[in-house]
Amino acid sequence: MTLHEMLVDEIKDLYHAEKQLTKALPKMAKAANHEDLREAFEMHLEETHEQITRLEEVFEALGEKVKAKPCPGMAGILEEGKDTMEEDAEGAVMDAALIAAAQRAEHYEIGAYGTCVEWARLLGLDEVASLLEATLEEEKAADQKLTALAESEINQAAVAEGQSEDEEEVEDTGRGRSSGRATTVRRQSSTTRPRAKAADRRRR
Numbered sequence: 001m002t003l004h005e006m007l008v009d010e011i012k013d014l015y016h017a018e019k020q021l022t023k024a025l026p027k028m029a030k031a032a033n034h035e036d037l038r039e040a041f042e043m044h045l046e047e048t049h050e051q052i053t054r055l056e057e058v059f060e061a062l063g064e065k066v067k068a069k070p071c072p073g074m075a076g077i078l079e080e081g082k083d084t085m086e087e088d089a090e091g092a093v094m095d096a097a098l099i100a101a102a103q104r105a106e107h108y109e110i111g112a113y114g115t116c117v118e119w120a121r122l123l124g125l126d127e128v129a130s131l132l133e134a135t136l137e138e139e140k141a142a143d144q145k146l147t148a149l150a151e152s153e154i155n156q157a158a159v160a161e162g163q164s165e166d167e168e169e170v171e172d173t174g175r176g177r178s179s180g181r182a183t184t185v186r187r188q189s190s191t192t193r194p195r196a197k198a199a200d201r202r203r204r
């Protein structure tokens, strides 16, 4: 097998990887809570459609038929992403996990496209190299955007969500242990009830 043939093989693999991503990204966008993250997934879905067109141009430039070769690497990454979406996590914690899953997919692509750009260049396939490089730059930008979203807001929010959950737990056990506090809670609610009724009467 020549390096040229190996390159064609890698392109077929990437073609399948991108096709799989077009199915996964809408689900990830739907699972995202932060608006910016949802938008990032939606934007990358649009880019992915363009990347598929670009790969079809690569096949043409190589004089090859457009063909996908099953890509178990991306399939595995997306399978893990699917598991993540099924986890019992909410809000920023889910968003942080979605970013982790998406960055695994991006890094896979960055590795594959980076190699293909270099091979195409070495083989004197300039058109192929520049098409692939355009996609490589998009993948890098998408990855950086995810890092920025995680670092600027989402990861911190995920930490804070964990802390507020801890506080709730402490309150719950506190109430259970001290019967005094439980009485206070009951007494408070019995005094608020008549007040609520008075307010109702005032409204009428």
Ligand SMILES: [Fe+2]
Residues within 6 Å of the ligand: 018, 021, 048, 051, 109, 139
């Ligand atoms: Fe891609």
